[in-house]
Amino acid sequence: MFIIGLDGATWDIIKPNIDKLPTFKKILSQHDNYTISLQQKPWSASVWCSMFSGKLPEEHNHLDFVKDGEVQTRNDVKVDFIWDILSRNNISVKALNIPFIVPPYNYNIYFNPPGYGVPLTQEELNTEITEITNKIVSVTGDSKPELFIAVYTALDKMSHLHWGGESLIDYYIKIDKAVNKIFELDEKVLILSDHGFTDYDKAPVQTLPKITSTGNELKGDHHPDAIAIAKNIPFKVNQPIDVFNGLISYFNVK
């Protein structure tokens, strides 16, 4: 099974621009797709953590990348993740670039993310797509695990910085091409985002200040509607923790 995370991906860009996104157009016409309306706050660190630990924010208590001025690390998050549990049960698993912390977390795979996992320049933002895609494609044959999770994180930064702009559509076109390269690598594929996006002033929560320390104005912020596209996935994701619970029952582990 293959889980592809697209941090911050929203139907509000994909559907109106579907003719520019041939891969999405094709897979949406062929496979289940739906909206995940988050009941928990749409904070990336917290949602990815819930998704792969099965714990609600009040249980995992990992709300953001930074706590008391300190960048949080894997050791600060006191939960077992799906990869820990599957490994204990001798089920092969790899997790690539999972952004519940920065730099994002890798399990059973080595990856050095552009921009220390916080890509900011256009070059870093573009490089992330290529490098993640190449890394995914390189995992073949015996090294291919039973569960492979990989997350593209730069879409989130791109959406904060360029919401409403043509450059964001161009970035979705790049994501579309990447999905085209990896969607057929497995029989069972689940694409999902951790939250959606909207205009900064219309967003129900502001996750970042509008004007950054370098004087840039953020154009977009998080929306609680996330996306899901499921190819032969035997469970439905209504809330982030359903990803963990679905995997636990699919692999029949405790």
Added chain:
Amino acid sequence: MNHLDELENKSVYIIREAYNQFKKIAVLWSIGKDSTTLIQLCRKSFFGHIPFPVIHIDTGAKFEEMYEFRDKYAKEWKLNLIIAMNKEAMARGVKCGEGDGFTCCNELKTNALKQCMAKHDFKALILGIRRDEHGIRAKERVFSPRDQKFNWDYKNQPPELWNQYRSISDDQTHVRIHPLLHWTEVDVWKYIKRENLPINKLYFAKNGLRYRSLGCKPNTKPIKSDADTVDKIIEEIKKSKSSERAGRSQDKEAAYVMQRLRKLGYM
């Protein structure tokens, strides 16, 4: 041969090989336990007298006890001590513990070292880093080339199979040599005990607190501990599940990440 002898032999071999290949060489001494162990190994390698300079990068923000220790043993061990300070940045008002933690590290440590290397034209540096200290160090080589910008191209490093090192450098600016790479934190403390090495008193518990790792004063916090002897420290580390550098708030990687998060507005 016991474990500590094996570690020592390998380190001594590396230090002698390094000195043989590079005459313009120096060793970095941060006054902490690892680099003090390294100094001891360098002394042993050359029968008591280190034939190259010892550099201390002084950010001006080290603990008093560290300066006292440095001055006392630099004299006792007859070290050719070079104190590297970025006085230009200090004059501009760059201070350790103020600002983002990245600027001060970069200016007061990296740039101070760059200036010192340029002044003395050093081609090689011996450092006391260990693989088990930090994830990023796991990829280090014993002989590790650095480019002109001081960058480490970890994707393009010479292999070091069966203890065969590529100790000759051609076009790189300098080579870093890591004779303690194969040591662990417990190894270092066991060696300190065996050699009866003097070690900074900040490492020993006082009023229920001790420093497990020493850095700049504003960024280093003590851990809870009652270990006031080397034996107790060894026992404590054996049982510990927290990281050695847990008390160090600004590891370089975290500082870079923080700097980037701040650009996005994180406080």
